[in-house]
Amino acid sequence: MKANYHTHTLRCRHAQGTERDYVEAAVKAGLGILGFSDHAPFPDFDFGLRMPYDELHPYLDAIDRLTGEFISDIILYKSLEIEYIPQYQSYYEGLLAQEGLDYLLMGEHFYPDRSGIIRNIYHARSTADAVDYAKAVVRGMETGLFRMVAHPDLFTLGQFAWDGNWEEASERIVEAAARTGVILELNANGLRRGIHDYPDGPRLMYPHRRFWEKAAEAGVPVIIGSDCHEPAQVWDGCMSAAREMLQTWGITPLEMIEGLGSNKS
Ligand SMILES: [Zn+2]
Numbered sequence: 001m002k003a004n005y006h007t008h009t010l011r012c013r014h015a016q017g018t019e020r021d022y023v024e025a026a027v028k029a030g031l032g033i034l035g036f037s038d039h040a041p042f043p044d045f046d047f048g049l050r051m052p053y054d055e056l057h058p059y060l061d062a063i064d065r066l067t068g069e070f071i072s073d074i075i076l077y078k079s080l081e082i083e084y085i086p087q088y089q090s091y092y093e094g095l096l097a098q099e100g101l102d103y104l105l106m107g108e109h110f111y112p113d114r115s116g117i118i119r120n121i122y123h124a125r126s127t128a129d130a131v132d133y134a135k136a137v138v139r140g141m142e143t144g145l146f147r148m149v150a151h152p153d154l155f156t157l158g159q160f161a162w163d164g165n166w167e168e169a170s171e172r173i174v175e176a177a178a179r180t181g182v183i184l185e186l187n188a189n190g191l192r193r194g195i196h197d198y199p200d201g202p203r204l205m206y207p208h209r210r211f212w213e214k215a216a217e218a219g220v221p222v223i224i225g226s227d228c229h230e231p232a233q234v235w236d237g238c239m240s241a242a243r244e245m246l247q248t249w250g251i252t253p254l255e256m257i258e259g260l261g262s263n264k265s
């Protein structure tokens, strides 16, 4: 069965399409499962280009309505792609327990560095920042709050050559996946972002082969996430290209995730 657990909507202010547009596109593309994971709002902090906090309930309500309407066509899940910042522990717990999210997708763009300062991995100053980034991701994986990590190799978008720091960051995250069972997502949106020049040659910003070769060696669970920001991307050519890429690297991804929202399957 075709399943995608990483889906945005126009609520995050940098994607197109309503919840309904994505459901219709997914049904048309033959998906059996669609998980909504728009960029999460935080009650007291604005990371920028995210859903406003007052749209959280309208977002969840829209998915609930579509779940009923499309019940014979597709299974829908409610989630958020969310930054892991340790002080928001009770917010994450509340999203799962009170708001009824089916899973949380850790999408770490911002992370606390070793002195607790919140940094953006898009603005890494050197490859050393990737080690702090990986430590934050691993700490999140250890909480048991997150079912998956979106683009765990996002740090390779920095304009640097692969080195020992990226090696260490990769090893930390892969080791944590082996230990915790948190699923690592091969992000198809990285393929959509194309090939760029790097000091060690042209490549995608992410996914990065050397990260995934470690994941293959460790035999950790991997899933492909569309990370669609337009309805037509829900299952586009990048999804099959991502699968072929994983095969080349010796990884067979999970088709679907068992045991989500136990009342639905
Ligand atoms: Zn996005």
Ligand SMILES: [Zn+2]
Binding pocket: 006, 008, 081, 107, 150, 227
């Ligand atoms: Zn995303």
